[in-house]
Amino acid sequence: MDVLDKYKKAWVNQPEDNRQLSSKEIYKLAHSSSSSLVKWIFIIGILEFIFWGVINFLVPDSFYKIYEDLNLETFLQVFTVFHYIILIAFLYLFYQNYTNISLVDNTKKLIKKILKVRKTVNYYVYYNLAIIVLVSFVINAKIFSNPEKHLDIINPDNLAMDLSQIVTISIISQIIAVIVILVLFWLFYKLIYGIFLRKLNKNYKELSKLDESN
């Protein structure tokens, strides 16, 4: 007799749980608010979309003067339209992937679909970070192609320094700003992955391992 058989017998014979719920209690539970991982992943995703959506409105108007000074207004207009089309596309994909989640799927497929929702948001964040880099690159290229002409942009306070010093300071401060932003994002995502995705990633890995050749 297998050693587990006696335990299995104990399992089969285990008495019912002493908290048997009535229909009324089940009704109350069924209509209470869920605190599932999927719900949190959805809420955080929406908050990220809102964050990146409103970030444009938080930039002071004076900043947009740079585009005027650099004759980049058309670029800005075309880019803004393009940006909102991309935002709508991402929101559509996010919602579509979210509604695709079904608890009746097998466990592996279910986890894959939940992770896909999260991935959609991640791609949107990568897109935004890439856009920041791209726009900064365009502005920098325009300014530094003719720094003397755009001296008031790179030296707004009229500091008494020669041009090469100003250019160096400007580039170094931009690099520092990019590093700070990236570190903040890295910390934020470490937190999200740690809190909400560690369990899902771990279980998905475990299930994938089960299907590897033996």
Added chain:
Amino acid sequence: MQKDLEEKFLSDFEKNQNIAHKICRVYTTNQNAHNDLFQEITIQLWKNYPKFRGDSKFSTWMYRVALNTAISLYRKSTRRVKTQDISDVAYKISSTPYDDTEEAQLKALYKAIHKLNDIDKALIFLYLEDKPYKEISEALGITSVNARVKMNRAKEKLKNILNP
């Protein structure tokens, strides 16, 4: 229509609630966490019930949704109440007359299961519930052959914990 559906759900769930209780005992180690997971399972079952077409038995469908909730949707509480764990397991078992040895074996079994990872817990739970390999492989999304091989491994792990 909605009322009929609700009544049918409540009656189906009431009759099969022990499945959910057992899954909660497998995946949690204290009464608070048990209640949290039980609540989430109930919410998810009700939310998905309109899509239950009756192609399979309610209990088969319930195993799938409840296990998926435990493995993929439920976030463990960070509260640590380890000191209460053992008494909680005892508390969960009803006080109706019950064989002493079997009660001890059951406690040892739950304690050992708690040391397994989430997926091995599911494998062992389905084995204890006497589910065929076909159903196990379909529930987890792995092939039947792999379900068999991995089940044997999970059983070995469990035996080693029970009899080190």
